[in-house]
Amino acid sequence: MTHSSATADAFRQEVRDWLEENCPQSQRQPAVAADQFWGGRSGSFPSEDARLWYERMRDKGWVAPEWPREYGGAALDAQQARIIKQEMKRINARTPLYGLGLWMLGPALLEYGNTSQKEQHLPAIVKAETRWAQGYSEPGAGSDLASLQCRAEEHDDHFLVNGSKIWTTAADRCDWIFCLVRTSTEGKKQEGISFLLIDMHSPGVSTTPIELISGESEFCQTFFDNVKVPRENLVGELNKGWSVAKALLVHERKLMAEIGSDSPRKVVSPREAAEQYLQKDDTGKLTNTELRSQLADYDMQMHAIGLTHMRCFEERQAGVRSPAPLVMKYLGTEAEKTKSELLLKIMGSRGLGWEGDSFTDEELDTLRLWAMSKAMTIAGGSSEIQLNVIAKSVLELPQE
Ligand SMILES: Cc1cc2nc3c(=O)[nH]c(=O)nc-3n(C[C@H](O)[C@H](O)[C@H](O)COP(=O)(O)OP(=O)(O)OC[C@H]3O[C@@H](n4cnc5c(N)ncnc54)[C@H](O)[C@@H]3O)c2cc1C
Known part of the structure; x- marks a missing residue:
């Protein structure tokens, strides 16, 4: 047995013991949609056991095991995070917290965000204080995403955003939205896009549910009407949002795989x-x-x-x-x-x-x-x- 496999085995045993002690029995079975906890200001726990399970995982840092400790993670490596996932799956343990912030925005912010953006948003995601929506697609820009038209005009200390995003999942229940916006029409269309974080409670943001064939509504169209977004909410450089967008899509696709x-x-x-x-x-x-x-x-x-x-x-x-x-x-x-x-x-x-x-x-x-x-x-x-x-x-x- 190599040193690293012995270490992995020891960690697996530690995870197994911890889960055995801390995962409530009711959280060890497949969850239907109503059993999922998405956090955010409008989120509520489906049960007391779900709350307990989430809080224990949060305190252990295992809601986001690979994130640094200062942002609410456990600073584990990919192999350790995988072992936690495997051991949770072995006992059918439910995912304690769902969210686009956790799965998609967080990893992108770790790579492209500045320190104050990480400090503001990452712990809030792990603590389930904020729920995030994704503002990529537009009525005329889905597969051809780089054609997006939602405009953000630069002013001294803020951007003024006008336009709309479509298929924004659960945007009416979210606190924040990460958005791709057009900040330039010069040159290649990918080169005039920026990545902005927008507070859904800002004046001028509104959502309209899109009813589906099932009669339910999971999607919204989200509208921006002269929405003032502070300049510090720009992630990465101006007009370089396409790189952030692509990095985030890698996390999204990995998740979907x-x-x-x-x-x-x-x-x-x-x-x-x-x-x-x-x-x-x-x-x-x-x-x-x-x-x-x-x-x-x-x-x-x-x-x-x-x-x-x-x-x-x-x-x-x-x-x-x-x-x-x-x-x-x-x-x-x-x-x-x-x-x-x-x-x-x-x-x-x-x-x-x-x-x-x-x-x-x-x-x-x-x-x-x-x-x-x-x-x-x-x-x-x-x-x-x-x-x-x-x-x-x-x-x-x-x-x-
Ligand atoms: C469940 C779900 C959740 C979603 N959540 C979000 C969200 O939260 N936020 C968000 O921004 N978006 C979201 N979307 C939107 C999603 O990203 C788009 O639906 C997707 O990118 C396709 O774009 P479109 O719907 O405009 O289709 P179109 O781009 O109009 O495509 C229509 C059809 O044409 C095909 N097609 C288009 N171009 C080509 C080509 N060049 N070659 C071959 N075939 C092509 C497509 O494959 C598709 O079959 C969600 C979609 C779904 C289904």
Whole structure:
């Protein structure tokens, strides 16, 4: 046993013991949307156990294990953070705090923010005092994000922001929004973009919910009407926001690549569903040969994705630059789509319920997962755009 594997094993045991002692039993099972804690001024704990679990994790620094201690983290390395994740997954421990601040803005601020921005925002995110929205997309700028038009005019000590952002998830419940704004129309369109942090309670900010086919509303359009934003809320340099935006997107896509492995839904795996819903012959084989081979394909695909995740992690640890993370968002979200389609085929009409007592929670969640899995192949950059990026920067194929 090498020194480093012995150290990792010792740390794993320490994590295991700590979780055993500190994670309440009720927090050791898959969470549905209502069980998630997103923090912020409008956030509330779904239960007392959820509060206790979050507070213990926060105090331990494990809400953001890799962040420096002064910002509320535990200053752990990537391998230790991964061990915590694995051990939490082993006992089905719920994520204590959800949030775009934690997953996306925080890591970008650690790289591009100045000291006072880090001091103001990072501890507030870990303490769940602020919830963040993402202001990237606009009605005319989704895949072609660099075409964005929301303008920020420079004044002495502030910017004046006018325009709107669309598909801003939960913006009506957020305290702050990180935004890409146009600060110049000279030169290449990517070169006139800046990255601004905007307080959602500033005069001139408003949100309108966008109703979805389900009747629920998760998205908003967020409007900025002469919103005064202090100059110190500019992250990085003026007109250089595209670099911050791209770094943040890497964190977003990494997160989305793992989406299936941290599903809040109660859905069963395709293999478990096959056991429950499909007929078998005398030898125990599924009689539906088509579904049998689709299940085998799915299992092999998931195994390959798992190995590629491990490869990405080890390459990162060894400081090797690799294109693998670029393909993970595409692979992870497409696999989740395949999974939910397979589940519906296996469950037949039992998987088509939207509400009502005649369906189990798992059955009702399957259809929601199916709808959500399609959205996930669009959010954070659609699958087609991911393939374009892979073609250009990994395979170096010609543009036309
Ligand atoms: C669940 C969810 C949450 C989201 N949350 C947020 C958020 O919080 N904040 C935010 O700013 N945005 C958010 N978005 C928006 C998301 O970033 C955009 O939907 C996405 O970038 C696609 O942009 P669009 O919707 O304008 O589609 P378009 O860009 O109009 O694309 C439409 C279709 O054309 C295809 N297409 C476009 N260009 C090309 C091309 N060059 N080559 C091949 N195909 C192409 C696309 O793949 C897509 O299928 C969210 C989206 C979803 C689904």
